[in-house]
Amino acid sequence: MTATVSRPDTTPDLRDRVAAVLPVIRDEAAKIDEQAVFPTGGLAALRDSGLMGLLVPAEYGGLGGDLDDLVEVAVALAGECMSTAMIWAMHGQQVAALVAHGTERLRAELLPRIARGEVYVASVTSEKGKGGHLLTAHAPLHRRDGALHLDRDAPIVTGGEHADGFLITVRDAPDAPPDAVSAVYADRSQLEVGTSGSWNPLGMRGTHSGALHLSGRVPDHHLVGSPGQFRTVAVRTFAPAGHVAWAACWLGAARGALRDVLGLLRSPAGRRQFDLGSELLRARLARVRMDLDTMSALLAQCLRDLAGDADPEAVPVQLRLNALKVFTAERSFASVDLLVELTGLRHGYLRDAPLALERRFRDLRSASLNYANDRLLSANGTLALLDRGVSLAW
Known part of the structure; x- marks a missing residue:
């Protein structure tokens, strides 16, 4: 995949980081598939490697990578374990959105933690009655006392039981139409997180994409993008x-x-x-x-x-x-x-x-x-x- 690498001078360091985690991911792959368990060893290695902060700009302590780098790393990880690769790649998707659309205050608070490997971010976009459709939402956001209050069920959240934070889509207000969707970032410590059901699928058994119920409140600067946009x-x-x-x-x-x-x-x-x-x-x-x-x-x-x-x-x-x-x-x-x-x-x-x-x-x-x-x-x-x-x- 050398054709997709945009900065050859950074390639050796990136490839060294990937090479350091591949043996852990390779050794764990059969077990997480057989037992349908989350790849805790692989995620720990990715945290230690700095790769959780691949897309975090250097000014926040990250590696300052781009989508070309994301692709190069994801291809290498998936060659050993697709569950681990998907968990990491979807984290990268959330980070890309936070970098591009998060408020200045949220980026200053959150991105250095991601760069240090402290925060694995899961995506909460699925919802009963609409599946994974991105551009509609049912559960409304409430604004009270300078905070954003949410109460959200999600039937599928990749790695959600193990996530440190969540990027969550919600209807912008109780009286807003379903296509007025907002995105909110929430730390796990700011939410009550309930799990339900089990995860025993045909494949992708390590992703633990089970159902979650999330409720809590976050500061208003945790809105990602404009309200309803x-x-x-x-x-x-x-x-x-x-x-x-x-x-x-x-x-x-x-x-x-x-x-x-x-x-x-x-x-x-x-x-x-x-x-x-x-x-x-x-x-x-x-x-x-x-x-x-x-x-x-x-x-x-x-x-x-x-x-x-x-x-x-x-x-x-x-x-x-x-x-x-x-x-x-x-x-x-x-x-x-x-x-x-x-x-x-x-x-x-x-x-x-x-x-x-x-x-x-x-x-x-x-x-x-x-x-x-x-x-x-x-x-x-x-x-x-x-x-x-x-x-x-x-």
């Missing part, structure tokens, strides 16, 4: 960061799977078991590699869009960002599915096989469900009708 936060920062972060995790998991399969095929044992001259084997490898290169190219183009002067609300940019999420979700899963076919029952299908293709297969099945592909395809159909000139990136 979360749409601006979402369109300009939150959604783009989320799409590239998710895509990086899915691409990283598929890339790790291909890397491990190639290692097996090139090993002495693999050469004895597989016919490397087989046209079918080579065609399957070619298709997986082609999918990975195509996903990577689309991701790189979206990063160029977001780093340049392009308006993130422009139709071609929105089309590519939505397509990135849908295409990468579909093709990363399809790539691992094809690798399972290639390696067969012994290496691809068994749960205790060293390649861990079975785990990656289950993890990547979730990709199309994270903000449903059908919803984004419907949006892109509408956007495609608006783009009569069929604007493409060259």
Whole structure:
């Protein structure tokens, strides 16, 4: 992923930090999947590494990274454990929103703590009756005595039981319409946090994306963005960061799977078991590699869009960002599915096989469900009708 790194002089330090955490994440991956437990060891290593503050500006003690750096790190982490990578990447999404839209006072209070690895931030956008739709909310915000009061149920909060803080979407006021959405940051110590239900999913078992009930009050400067204007936060920062972060995790998991399969095929044992001259084997490898290169190219183009002067609300940019999420979700899963076919029952299908293709297969099945592909395809159909000139990136 060197093509996505914007500052070569910072690359060695960033890669050293990543290299230090990968062994912990790798060693923990099978256990957190088998037992459906949160990756406490991996998160502790990420806190110690400084990577929790990757997107925090240097003036607040962070690494001063950008979305290119977020992608590079997420790809590497997901190659070992997609649950841990997704937890970290979604934290990065929240940090990006706080950096770009938080009040000056909130940034001064919170960002140095994030940079020191003290605060892992979870996202609270899901709600009963609307799913994960970002731009509507039901539970209202109340303003009393210079404070923001909230009482919020969320059916899915990735890593919420273990989070130190939350970025929460709410309806701006009891009499506000559902599309007047505000975002509020809350420290865990400012809330009463209740958990319910269990987390026993097919894949992504380490994310602990269970249900939470959050209630409490925070100072009024914890509003992120203008009152009722979360749409601006979402369109300009939150959604783009989320799409590239998710895509990086899915691409990283598929890339790790291909890397491990190639290692097996090139090993002495693999050469004895597989016919490397087989046209079918080579065609399957070619298709997986082609999918990975195509996903990577689309991701790189979206990063160029977001780093340049392009308006993130422009139709071609929105089309590519939505397509990135849908295409990468579909093709990363399809790539691992094809690798399972290639390696067969012994290496691809068994749960205790060293390649861990079975785990990656289950993890990547979730990709199309994270903000449903059908919803984004419907949006892109509408956007495609608006783009009569069929604007493409060259």
